[in-house]
Amino acid sequence: IKKDAIAPSILSANFAKLGEDVDAVLAAGADVVHFDVMDNHYVPNLTIGPMVCKALKDHGVKAPIDVHLMVSPVDRIIDDFASAGADYITFHPEATGHVDRSLQLVRSHGCKSGLVFNPSTSLDILKYVMDKVDIILLMSVNPGFGGQAFIPATLDKLREARKLIDESGYDISLEIDGGVGVKNIKEIKEAGADMFVAGSAIFGSDDYKKTIDLMRKELAA
Numbered sequence: 001i002k003k004d005a006i007a008p009s010i011l012s013a014n015f016a017k018l019g020e021d022v023d024a025v026l027a028a029g030a031d032v033v034h035f036d037v038m039d040n041h042y043v044p045n046l047t048i049g050p051m052v053c054k055a056l057k058d059h060g061v062k063a064p065i066d067v068h069l070m071v072s073p074v075d076r077i078i079d080d081f082a083s084a085g086a087d088y089i090t091f092h093p094e095a096t097g098h099v100d101r102s103l104q105l106v107r108s109h110g111c112k113s114g115l116v117f118n119p120s121t122s123l124d125i126l127k128y129v130m131d132k133v134d135i136i137l138l139m140s141v142n143p144g145f146g147g148q149a150f151i152p153a154t155l156d157k158l159r160e161a162r163k164l165i166d167e168s169g170y171d172i173s174l175e176i177d178g179g180v181g182v183k184n185i186k187e188i189k190e191a192g193a194d195m196f197v198a199g200s201a202i203f204g205s206d207d208y209k210k211t212i213d214l215m216r217k218e219l220a221a
C-alpha cells in the first residue's frame, strides 16, 4: 500500500454522478477511493453497498477501492464486497463477534485487511492480531457523517499506533479518517499517519486538484 496516500471519501461526492466525480478526483491526483458503507444500525446513517462498488469498477476505476465497513455484522458483506472488487476492507472490532476470523476472511479473498478504531476504542486488541492486519484506521471523528471536526486526542493515539507498528516490524498502513484537511494534514502525518482520508475537504472544494496539491505540499514540507 502506497505511503502518504490521499484517499477522498466519496461520502461527500455527488451521488447523482458518482462515476464522473470519482474520475475527476482521481484525475486530480488522488491515490485511493475511500468508500464508506453505513447500515443505519452500527451507525445512524445509510449509504451504499457492493453494487455501487462493482459499478465503479465496471465504470473503469483503476485506483484501489478502500471499503470502510460501518456495518454489523460484517462477515457476509465482506464476501459481497470482495466479489464486487474491493481492494481494501476495513471494519470496526465492535461490529463482529470474531475479529480474528473476520480479518482472515478478508485476506482469504486476496483483499488487504484492516481494523478501524473509534475515537474512544482502545488499541489493546491489536497485539493479538498484528500479523493479520494490513491497515490500522483511526477514526478522528465519531463515524456516521462527513464534515465533522477532527478530535485532537487522536494525535496521541496516532503516535501510539505508529509505535506499535514500528515495533512489530510488519508493513502496516496507518490510516486516518475524519476532519482531515489542508490545515491539519501536516501535524497528522507527523503524528504517524501515512494514509489520509478526506471527504468534505476535497469534494467540498471548488478545485479538487488545487486542494490535493496543497495537501501534498503540506505532506512534503
Ligand code: DX5
Residues within 6 Å of the ligand: 009, 011, 012, 034, 036, 068, 141, 142, 143, 144, 145, 146, 147, 148, 177, 178, 179, 180, 197, 198, 199, 200, 201
Ligand atoms: C465518517 C466516514 C468518513 C467521512 C469523512 O464516518 O468514515 O470517511 O466521510 O468525512 P470528512 O473528511 O468530511 O470528515
Ligand code: ZN
Residues within 6 Å of the ligand: 009, 034, 035, 036, 068, 177, 197
Ligand atoms: Zn470512512
